[in-house]
Amino acid sequence: MTLDDIKSAIDNANNIVIFAHEKPDGDAVGSSLAFYIAMKNLGKNVEVIIPHFPETYKFLPCSNEIKIELSLEKYDLAIALDCADMKRLDDPKEIFLKAETRINIDHHTSNVMFGDLNFVNPVSPACAQIITTMFKYYKYDISKEIATCLITGIITDTGGFKYDGVTSETFEIASEFLEKGVNISKIYKDSLSNISRGKFEARKLAANRIEFLENGKITYTYITKKDMEDLKIDQNDLNGIVENGRDVQGVEISIFLYEVDNGFKASLRSNNYVNVSDICLLFNGGGHIKAAGCTLPYSLEEAKERIVAQSKRFLK
Numbered sequence: 001m002t003l004d005d006i007k008s009a010i011d012n013a014n015n016i017v018i019f020a021h022e023k024p025d026g027d028a029v030g031s032s033l034a035f036y037i038a039m040k041n042l043g044k045n046v047e048v049i050i051p052h053f054p055e056t057y058k059f060l061p062c063s064n065e066i067k068i069e070l071s072l073e074k075y076d077l078a079i080a081l082d083c084a085d086m087k088r089l090d091d092p093k094e095i096f097l098k099a100e101t102r103i104n105i106d107h108h109t110s111n112v113m114f115g116d117l118n119f120v121n122p123v124s125p126a127c128a129q130i131i132t133t134m135f136k137y138y139k140y141d142i143s144k145e146i147a148t149c150l151i152t153g154i155i156t157d158t159g160g161f162k163y164d165g166v167t168s169e170t171f172e173i174a175s176e177f178l179e180k181g182v183n184i185s186k187i188y189k190d191s192l193s194n195i196s197r198g199k200f201e202a203r204k205l206a207a208n209r210i211e212f213l214e215n216g217k218i219t220y221t222y223i224t225k226k227d228m229e230d231l232k233i234d235q236n237d238l239n240g241i242v243e244n245g246r247d248v249q250g251v252e253i254s255i256f257l258y259e260v261d262n263g264f265k266a267s268l269r270s271n272n273y274v275n276v277s278d279i280c281l282l283f284n285g286g287g288h289i290k291a292a293g294c295t296l297p298y299s300l301e302e303a304k305e306r307i308v309a310q311s312k313r314f315l316k
């Protein structure tokens, strides 16, 4: 079975490299560091590459060991975590492709099974929860450091245990980790509540621009490159903006656009019945049923028009 095949691949590898998705969130970062520490504990020569590491997660153990450039050209094993497809994989993608064996561990419904070995569970609320289950199955020692990284992934991808993907296992894991001495309350604050001034200003600006469309069933807002320059922030500081629209009563779909080199990235959230991953797939993106994204290579006006037009079609 796949889980055993992955274990053999790990056992047989000397040099391992760990990748996450571009613009990594708490799940991508937490999963990567948990895997990294576990591989180090096994005595592997392991590297984790995150070219743009978000400041928010500097509190995680071993975050100072994350590489922005890799030291080898070819690895025995490359592991992609929390990443649905090759397009979203962080750079350098070619090093991932060149590896002897490629493993894909993820929980996105839109995962395209791009690894030689794929362990994908779309009903798991976080990649970190899948990894927790794997480590238990492998009887790896889940140290306090590893548990801190894993619970950070779980807390951030569940919005602090509040999304409906949360399972009873999620709370069992949290309970076990609490017993190991992991400070869940502090992790919650560090990763979800405490935000920089720049991030706060970006949220304020985006909130001021929110438009209510389709009788208040859709919210739309945006941030341009110029805004990011003015506020001295980067894309990592935009996490959470799309949630603001979703929290308003009567809203089914929240749309947030932010400018990138080739147009705009769209981040979508839904409340009850719309599958936003399906909307984003129409634009070659994807994600989860209630949280997804895509790239719109258009001007702001055209990007807005296209994504809103498709979103409307999904409303009841």
Ligand SMILES: [Mn+2]
Binding pocket: 027, 028, 082, 107, 125, 126, 127, 157
């Ligand atoms: Mn995730």
